[in-house]
């Protein structure tokens with residue numbers, strides 16, 4: 001995996017499969033059911049093993065913009081923070097506020113659980129259709145608000161070309 005490090009070293013970008021990262025928590029771009037799906041959600045459920053679905057079946061889902069935490073089970077990461085980003089409908093339906101809320105909810109849970117390192121996929125930018133550059137700006141701006149609380153916040157890009165859209169400078 002390639003990494004680039006920001007001045008403050010807390011914010012980082014990497015490319016590759018988030019399920020391989022040995023951080024305190026990886027974030028899952030889940031859907032409202034929390035029962036697994038396509039993209040990163042499917043990859044996380046496959047890598048965490050069947051105990052994850054057995055637990056999320058009991059959790060009653062998650063509203064868009066909120067987050068829930070589970071163990072990482074078979075993953076190298078200790079925890080999975082599941083969040084639900086908005087579906088992109090053109091930008092006029094509160095998508096930006098919901099995406100910010102998704103990132104904020106994950107980071108708040110990480111602080112509550114006294115975690116030091118967290119890795120995010122690019123929430124909502126796959127099947128949910130959020131334009132990548134706009135989503136990345138929200139991700140970075142929200143994460144800067146938590147750089148005093150965590151040691152490492154990684155933005156993990158599955159597609160190598162996506163990493164170029166992430167500007168870690170404070171906005």
Ligand code: ADP
Nearest residue numbers: 017018029039040043122124125126127128158
């Ligand atoms: P959403 O429904 O929130 O759009 P997707 O899983 O379809 O979620 O896509 C979100 C992002 O996750 C996309 O940028 C996609 O390239 C990326 N992605 C897919 N698989 C992985 C993976 N294994 N690790 C990291 N990122 C991934």
